Amino acid sequence: MPDATPELVAESLVEALELMGFIFAMPPEGPAAPPEQAIDIRLPFSGSLKGVVRLVAPLELGVKLAANILPPETHAEELPSPKDALGELANVACGVVIRRLGGDKALTIDMGLPLVVAFNPVQWPALCAAPNTCVLDAEGLTVALALDGVPAPASAQENVA
């Protein structure tokens, strides 16, 4: 099973952004400031692996995602809410992170429903310093994805071997 690394987390977020929203992301050129008007989405998971995937992203990224998904002639009032779009991005990114983390091992995972709160910028330095956090520049918008996860107890893993 591959180790969790910031690179694995970043590759997962890049895949989710590209396939879901046709948005390209890359590492920022220097230390990134916390995103403005951002939300903080936490998705718990349990089973063969246990932990939380956390997405911090500006609402503007949700607007862009929703707009990219629908045809260009769609009126603004018909677009899904940016919170909904970011919640789904977190859901998709969480699935991709866990699949990459599992490698070729059999996994049984129960994914929880997302918890969404406004992001407190005071938390940004600690989030960026956490061991499995990636910060990316998504077409000019700063977004962070963090994995706080540990292998489940051996008994849980044996059940899915």
Added chain:
Amino acid sequence: MAHRILIVDDSATTRAFLKRAISLAGVEATLQEAPHGKAALTLLASGGIDLVMTDLHMPEMGGEELVRALRANPATASMPVLVISADPSTDRGEQLRAIGVAGFVRKPFTPESIRDALAGVLAPGISPANGAASNA
């Protein structure tokens, strides 16, 4: 004739993306939407649906519970169901097949993977593309 498809997902974004993917796949369809399994069952009770495309993890009633409810009702027991989910479990496809799900597409999906999955369950008129859909 247009296929009548019910999309069940708690995310309005995914419902919109699926609608676009179905359209991009060239599938002629009349689409209805529900945010969870309970609402889907209400819509299904009035008939006129050929296929259900559902997420797994939703509030109120999840996709697996929805499938079990459909199978338990003689009127919907043979309703084809495709599951579209980010669930990363390795054996989820097999588990879903065991309860009568026709196909499982993992998020993030592409229009091609949706087209391939639809081609497996709908009447002729859709030809599979070279996509990544996996039959459950």
